[in-house]
Amino acid sequence: MSNRTARRCRCRRLLPALLLVCLACMAPAMAGSSRSSSTATAPVISATPTTDAGWAMLEEILSNEAQRIVETMPLIDGQKMHGPIKVKIDPIEKKMTLLLSKDYLADGTGAAFEDIVSYVGSAIVSTAAPAIELNGWDTLVEGRPLSYYFPEDYARASLRSSSSANSSVAVFGGHGWYYHYNFKDWRAQRDPSNGILEDEITTEYSRRLEKMLRDSYRAQVFEPRGHSTDIHTPSGQPWWRLATRYWLKRALPNRPDIWHSLPGSASPLRERNEDIRSRPLYANEVKADTTIHLHTNAHIDTRTRGTGVLYHAGRSRDENLARNILCYMDEYIHIRSAYKDWIVPANPTPRMDLGENKLADMPSVIVELGFHTNPDDARALQDAVFQEGATAGIAKGWYLYTQGMGCKKMKILHIPDVEALYGEHQQIKVEYEGIPLSMIQVISSIKNCPANAPCRGFNGGGPKDGPVTLDISCPIPDLKEPLVLDVETKLMDFSGGSAPLYHHKVKCMPGGAEGPGPWRGLARRR
Incomplete structure (x- = not known):
């Protein structure tokens, strides 16, 4: 068993609070060969460290995993061997830093370098997720930022057009x-x-x-x-x-x-x-x-x-x-x-x-x-x-x-539950938020219509910058008792934007007309 594998196996005893499953210990066939370790599964981490020693141990385990992954990848052209790679975690900023040796720049910061950094970085972010949700990562080579080695590229990176177009x-x-x-x-x-x-x-x-x-x-x-x-x-x-x-x-x-x-x-x-x-x-x-x-x-x-x-x-x-x-x-x-x-x-x-x-x-x-x-x-x-x-x-x-607008997804905020008489039509207001790009369409379906009631879905809509309403009506069933309709409503614009479904109720009461009648005033809202 290699020293690296031995260190990973000791994590069970050194840091039980992390609940680490050091899978290198579970695969003796991998011992003694860094190449064969490429078949290993990532360590499982299931708790957040609470001490400096815990964070240090997490960094060691993630560094070992990063090294294992990088050794499964092809050498960069001009690179004689896979150099060391380390992981540092900032638990306050929730940021990770990959520390690479200079041989990873053998071909500059081209496609091969980007592949290594992307592949290793995303894998370590996933592995660390149970302990900390990392928001991206930085890369240092021999302790220096990439801008130190490629100042022209990074001088350009700091530029921005002043145009507002x-x-x-x-x-x-x-x-x-x-x-x-x-x-x-x-x-x-x-x-x-x-x-x-x-x-x-x-x-x-x-x-x-x-x-x-x-x-x-x-x-x-x-x-x-x-x-x-x-x-x-x-x-x-x-x-x-x-x-x-x-x-x-x-x-x-x-x-x-x-x-x-x-x-x-x-x-x-x-x-x-x-x-x-x-x-x-x-x-x-x-x-x-x-x-x-x-x-x-x-x-x-x-x-x-x-x-x-x-x-x-x-x-x-x-x-x-x-x-x-x-x-x-x-x-x-x-x-x-x-x-x-x-x-x-x-x-x-x-x-x-x-x-x-x-x-x-x-x-x-x-x-x-x-x-x-x-x-x-x-x-x-x-x-x-x-x-x-x-x-x-x-x-x-x-x-x-x-247009200078940020994120505000479409969402129905409120549709009132209403009461209406059998055969009655009413118009109710739909309150929503979001940024529609065109006229609004509202479509409802009734989820529990009885067999003896001729239920139809409801429709409505409105301009993108004006009030939006929904036209509801109660069916005329062969019933003498109230009927509560479970309604599912969707709001969308004609560009394809849509709000999640909204659930509300319409209570239909006896005493209405024998057929679709005129408007009967304001809704009786509960």
Whole structure:
């Protein structure tokens, strides 16, 4: 058994309050080999430390887990061995810091570096969740921030346009096929998982989002990665599969500073790294007011699910855009019954190491639509119903951000329970909150209509900035006693925004007309 495994096994005795299951102890076959430990399961943590010693032990366990994970990943080009990686936790700020050795920068902060930081960081956040809910993480290399090693990139990251215009947006479907100089072939940037190739499915989301932004919000949209089925001769692939870098090379042949921004690089991943950089550099060139990058996510634990939005830490405008998009994705996804339990976190994730955001001169966010490593998420990502809801939420979040409005999801606040006579019609007020984008429609269904009563659902509505009402009526059953109707009401606007169902009652009383009669005054409200 290695010293590292032995340390993890001792956690049972040293810190019982953490209730740690050190699974390395449960797999003797893994002992003595850091490579074979890649098959281990993450340690289970089920309580929050209450002492400094407890937090120190948690950091040690998370550091061991981070090291185990990173050793399952390919070496970065130029990296001779996996260097040490440590985890530090700030329990007050609820922030994590990944401490890396300098060999992780062997190929700069390109695609391989981003993959390691994203994969390890998200796994450690999940592992630590029972003890502390971490809000993103920072990355230090040899104790220094990445800006120390790449000052030009991070000087740009601190810039922001002073323009208040918000009418244009650059939309990028993430990844795409690229040329690999070691293997001397064209390949996707991501591996297929559960029937999904991220490089390709993101183009469907970018197509939907572009159309929605143009048609519904009259936005000026820049989407350089198109949808042509023509064949790109060097790769033999249809153009729609190719990464943004190659589209920009064709469209802007005299601007290699955008699509060939690493001319001195000898990395076999240099065109993949240039692809990451080309997206924000193009958005800067066309002076887009905002930028949205669309991706699907991956996690070492295939049970991990849900949507996420990432922004560059410390940029308040980017954070506001991220919060709006996350808020309205929650609204538009959850109104679809198949996805009412879809996981949407309350807060976006701040990061400082992601090139798509840090190189942008305008508010920029990365939308992780769902986890292609999870079978249920993968099915949803391919479902047109989910695609419509997710992109509609992104579009509304973007639009309301441009109007200076924040997150206020649609919600019915109150519909009074009323009494009416059989055959009587009444109009009642619907109180709601939220930001509708068009006229309001209200639709009700009766959940307990008896067989001998000709029940019909109720309808109503109103202008987006005026009173909203619901017309109710009592059926004329062959009854002489009161009938209490259980009513379920939905409020929506014609853009697809909708409030959760609201339950209320209508009590129908004998003594009314023998058929649908005239209005009978005010409702008798309980």
